[in-house]
Amino acid sequence: MRPLFKALTGVLAAGVLAGASTPGVEAADAGPPGRSPTTRNVIDWKPCPQDATAECGTLRLPVDWARPSAEKFDLAVARRKATDPDRRVGVLLVNPGGPGDSGVDFAVRRATSHFSADVQETFDIVGFDPRGVGGSQPVKCSAKLLDQAPSAYPGDQQEFDQLAAYNRALRQDCRRHSGPVFDHADTLSVVRDMDAVRGSLGEEKINYFGHSYGTLIGEQYAERYGDRIRTMALTANIDHSLGTREFLVSSAATAEDSFHQFVKWCESTSSCALHGRDVTVVWDDLLARADRGEVHDPQSPDQVLTARAIAFKAFKEYFYGPDWDELAAYVAGLDAQKRVPEERLRTLRPQPRAPQGAEERTRAEPFYAVFCQDWRFRPKNYQEYAGLTRAELRAAPHLRGSPRVHAAVAGCVGWPDRVNNPQHRLHITEAPEILMLHSLHDPANNYTWATNVHRQTRRTTVLLPYEGAGHSVYGRTDCTRDAVDDYLVERKLPDSGSRCAPATEN
Missing domain, CATH: 3.40.50.1820 (Alpha/Beta hydrolase fold, catalytic domain)
Structure with missing residues (x-):
């Protein structure tokens, strides 16, 4: 995606x-179930503030199409x-x-x-x-609460329950800040x-x-x-x-496939920064060092990198292109770091965020509002969740599972069973x-x-x-x-x- x-x-x-768009004309009430209004509603187009060669506007629409005369929002x-x-x-x-x-x-x-x-x-x-x-009545949540997210990898039923409780609290917080x-x-x-x-x-x-x-x-x-x-x-x-297991496992498998495509490219390309080395061994050793807290961000030396953070960066920033040259240089740079003494590691932990100003107390976070209403992914307990995680890890042993889908499914734990748009x-x-x-x-x-x-x-x-x-x-x-x-x-x-x-x- x-x-x-x-x-x-x-x-x-x-x-x-x-705030960048101009008000539009309100949409008419909905027609027959499943169909949108046939009445034409004109958008009041104006030059976009960002680029006057494009036009921007809004269209006023029902929040709930089943209740077209109730509350409205402006679609940008x-x-x-x-x-x-x-x-x-x-x-x-x-x-x-x-x-x-x-x-x-x-x-x-x-x-x-x-x-x-x-x-x-x-x-x-x-x-x-x-x-x-974006500009269409964005879902907003408490920045402080977003920053308190527990691990998406609970180790037992108690931690699973804590994840579910956090998700329920975040859902209510986002609803309060975002409206219907x-x-x-x-x-x-x-x-x-x-x-x-x-x-x-x-x-x-x-x-x-x-x-x-x-x-x-x-x-x-x-x-x-x-x-x-x-x-x-x-x-x-x-x-x-797709069901939950199919979604997780197939996502992990395709991420792992991209890792193997990178390895093959590096083996056959002399410009690869890891050419001539066993790339898989280098990668696995790097993640093992990260597990021990021995790898830090070259751009922010005070920031210790976790194995999952390294895998996610490789996945999102380099697999998507793909940008194999850049990935090879990134891995080689991390691998070349000097081993950090244990006493120094204790000083290289992420620092608490500074208090935020009033305008920063919430931030846009639409992902779960969409995803958890489009998919009925609701692991019920730690045993089920752990089984899914094991299947995911078997499908992607080098990437440690899917760097993005695991967190997506974890974010729906504890949500109501009802789904607006089930699979x-x-x-x-x-x-x-x-x-x-x-x-x-x-x-x-x-x-x-x-x-x-x-x-x-x-x-x-x-x-x-x-x-x-x-x-x-x-x-x-x-x-x-x-x-x-x-x-x-x-x-x-x-x-x-x-x-x-x-x-x-x-």
Whole structure:
């Protein structure tokens, strides 16, 4: 997922645009169950403060679509108009993933470098911040409470109970600071919002590009509003039919696979900073030293690095690209550190944070409000949780499990059993053919997730494998980019059995 999360405590809400947009026109009441209003509601577009070449606005929508006349919130929206009006085909709604990444920020700051000139000429590129994210009434929590999170690796039933109690307290705290949007941050509600955006733009059909968690928005939009789609391209796909064990183990396995891809690259590449050494041994020894408190952050010498912190940095900062050269240099640098005497280790512990000012007492943390309402992951006791952890570690012995999904599942321990958007197999009946791309060696979203989704929707989806590594797919090669461009612009799908070869550089 780009990223499923950049870090699990607040950094997902990058590009917050609260206060930057202008008020829009309130949406009409909902129509029949499962459908959004058909009345057109105009967004009052203004130049974006961050970049006047893009337009920003808001759309007022129900917090709870089952009670459309009750409390409302403002959905932040941004648009870049097609650069060649004579070629304009329609709108391309986009979501870059997360959950928690800003679609407004993507449209304003990243779309021009992400998409080809052909796509920019042909479509109005429209991004929105999903409810609870960025400028769309963001979910906020007490910074002090967020900083008191217990370990996601409890050692017994008592520590498991403490984790559950903390999660319940944090959930109530976030609800108090965020209002009722917290209880309606699930993807099904986001799907209703996206269709309201379509209506506000006066479009009978939309085009959609979703990456990572953004593919779940696309998949569920296709289930509910398939007849309102012209084209839909999904990269790094989510399989929303997985149970807890399948989700954890497959996530760990694909992270471990990326580690082995790195090792293979280093063995065959002379520029690798670890070339000629046994990379696996170097890595395992480094994590063992970190377990003993012997490794510290080169950028912050007073900060001791844990094994999990090293694994997470490798996973998120270097596997996603992938950026093998940078990873090799990072590992080599940590490995070359001098052994730190025990008496010095006691002075290299993280220092308490300084008291925060009034404006910093809360911070945005939308991840769990979305994730724990989209997935019924609720380990009931330590025995069940420990069994899941052991299975995860067996699937990824060198990465110590999944660096991100373990913490995600841990964050739902103790939540109510009721889930707004529980897992299910996709059932798409009215949508046109949807293009799916997925890396064979995606570090975050296992390639089997894409094949599972394709199997569930075989009459509706076309799967194009990218045979390389990394989480991002669209811009990896001419093959991946051209496949998406040809499909979005001309509705031309790849030939059956097509594949894209891996990029030559990392």
